[in-house]
Amino acid sequence: MAELTNEELRAKILEYLNKVDKAKNKDVATAIGALKRDVDKVINELAKEDILEFLYLGTSYVRIKGKE
Amino acid sequence: MSEKKRPLLEELKKGPWPSFVKEMEKSAHNSKTAELLDLLERSYEDKTGHWKHGGIVGVTGYGGGVIGRYTDLPEEFPEVREFHTMRVNQPSGWYYTSDALRTLCDIWEKHGSGLTNMHGATGDAILLGTTTEHLQPCFNDLSEAGFDLGGSGSNMRTPSCCAGPARCQNACIDTLDLCHNLTNTFQDYLHRPSFPYKFKIKISGCANDCVASIARADLSIIGTWRDAIRIDQEAVKEYAAQGYDIQGLVVDKCPSQACTYNAETQEFTVDNPNCVRCMHCINKMPKALRIGKETGATILIGGKATIVQSAFLSWVIVPFMKLEKEDDYAELKDLIERIWEWWDENGKVRERVGELIYRKGMREFLKAVGLPPVPQMVKHPRANPYFFWWPDEIISSASGDAEAEAAAGAEVEK
Numbered sequence: 354m355a356e357l358t359n360e361e362l363r364a365k366i367l368e369y370l371n372k373v374d375k376a377k378n379k380d381v382a383t384a385i386g387a388l389k390r391d392v393d394k395v396i397n398e399l400a401k402e403d404i405l406e407f408l409y410l411g412t413s414y415v416r417i418k419g420k421e
Numbered sequence: 422m423s424e425k426k427r428p429l430l431e432e433l434k435k436g437p438w439p440s441f442v443k444e445m446e447k448s449a450h451n452s453k454t455a456e457l458l459d460l461l462e463r464s465y466e467d468k469t470g471h472w473k474h475g476g477i478v479g480v481t482g483y484g485g486g487v488i489g490r491y492t493d494l495p496e497e498f499p500e501v502r503e504f505h506t507m508r509v510n511q512p513s514g515w516y517y518t519s520d521a522l523r524t525l526c527d528i529w530e531k532h533g534s535g536l537t538n539m540h541g542a543t544g545d546a547i548l549l550g551t552t553t554e555h556l557q558p559c560f561n562d563l564s565e566a567g568f569d570l571g572g573s574g575s576n577m578r579t580p581s582c583c584a585g586p587a588r589c590q591n592a593c594i595d596t597l598d599l600c601h602n603l604t605n606t607f608q609d610y611l612h613r614p615s616f617p618y619k620f621k622i623k624i625s626g627c628a629n630d631c632v633a634s635i636a637r638a639d640l641s642i643i644g645t646w647r648d649a650i651r652i653d654q655e656a657v658k659e660y661a662a663q664g665y666d667i668q669g670l671v672v673d674k675c676p677s678q679a680c681t682y683n684a685e686t687q688e689f690t691v692d693n694p695n696c697v698r699c700m701h702c703i704n705k706m707p708k709a710l711r712i713g714k715e716t717g718a719t720i721l722i723g724g725k726a727t728i729v730q731s732a733f734l735s736w737v738i739v740p741f742m743k744l745e746k747e748d749d750y751a752e753l754k755d756l757i758e759r760i761w762e763w764w765d766e767n768g769k770v771r772e773r774v775g776e777l778i779y780r781k782g783m784r785e786f787l788k789a790v791g792l793p794p795v796p797q798m799v800k801h802p803r804a805n806p807y808f809f810w811w812p813d814e815i816i817s818s819a820s821g822d823a824e825a826e827a828a829a830g831a832e833v834e835k
Binding site: 377378379389390393396397400401402403406407408409411412413415 | 477479481482483484485488489573574575576609613614615617618762765766770771
């Protein structure tokens with residue numbers, strides 16, 4: 354898979370997280386076919402921007418902020 | 422203070438030991454704390470906990486540091502309907518100034534119940550009991566005062582270390598500097614949970630392991646030395662002159678029989694190549710024996726309490742690492758990142774790195790992170806090596822070394 358730009362990665366991550374209730378970073382990386390370390394970085398940015406939030410249910414998940 | 426009787430909690434105050442109930446009652450003028458005690462009494466009556474754990478609570482941009490607590494009896498106990506915990510990243514070695522502690526307590530009286538736990542098992546200052554609406558303002562005040570939140574959830578937990586060279590002559594490494602450095606370097610991993618499960622780093626300055634890293638840390642960093650124990654023979658003679666039983670209390674208790682004592686000449690010697698650096702002799706005769714000069718650390722992995730698999734002590738993966746301040750601990754940080762990468766790639770949800778190594782085998786782990794097998798990697802000391810060669814690394818003799826091939830084969834099948 355061709356290397357994605359940061360913007361493309363953001364878009365893909367948000368698109369995926371909009372489809373699911375919650376996900377682990379690893380699941381996101383697998384689903385969009387990107388390296389986990391790249392996904393981690395973008396998820397961290399999105400969390401700092403208050404677009405994503407973390408959820409703890411035995412282990413930690415990430416989801417779009419406010420999404421039920 | 423609530424006028425309710427709490428007969429079951431009264432039982433917990435009996436006996437010679439300190440009681441957390443007594444301590445909490447000192448704060449029971451606060452209606453939240455009083456209700457907290459009432460709720461606890463109720464839990465003992467019902468023989469079940471009345472807390473719901475988890476959910477979404479936190480501060481902007483962070484995924485760790487706040488643990489959501491809600492009671493399942495909110496109508497009955499409205500004051501503790503929300504009773505969230507905040508974890509505050511402790512300073513290295515838990516050195517606070519009085520001013521810093523007062524500031525922390527003032528912030529917590531303003532935003533929470535005032536109850537604290539100094540410190541939690543991970544090391545953080547634990548602030549117990551606040552509401553969702555107070556979380557962000559409390560975090561803002563903490564940040565303003567120079568505090569940061571610690572870790573919670575599936576992330577790197579707040580690294581912790583022993584008192585180190587600040588007040589211990591046995592410190593082989595600067596635990597305080599290393600802990601601070603690792604915390605700052607890996608802040609993103611601390612604040613935003615992205616691992617399969619928690620990952621704890623604990624640093625002890627010597628094998629006395631005052632922070633119990635070997636039992637409680639996924640990555641244990643334990644100070645050690647690789648040259649010789651320094652011996653002051655005059656001080657040995659002084660111990661002998663005072664009637665100290667050097668043979669019985671020191672030599673006979675050496676786990677690798679590396680110590681010898683000549684009662685006639687009153688000379689103490691150590692067979693350094695056979696010394697396992699356990700610190701026993703140094704602890705028993707601190708005026709006569711000292712750690713070596715060429716210091717560094719042993720790196721171990723996999724310690725944890727019983728959750729999925731049984732309790733594990735951590736295992737040696739690097740017997741000696743120099744830990745250079747000058748290059749910003751690059752070798753250690755590089756190793757940590759390689760470990761995380763392998764664990765992230767292979768770990769199941771809620772699987773600690775030690776459990777993953779147990780499942781996949783030490784051989785897989787070492788190959789993945791690029792470490793060589795060494796004799797110190799044993800499951801049971803002096804008995805049971807748990808590294809098996811890869812089949813392609815075994816050179817069979819012309820007649821065939823059946824035993825070696827069988828051993829390799831057994832590991833492959835496993």
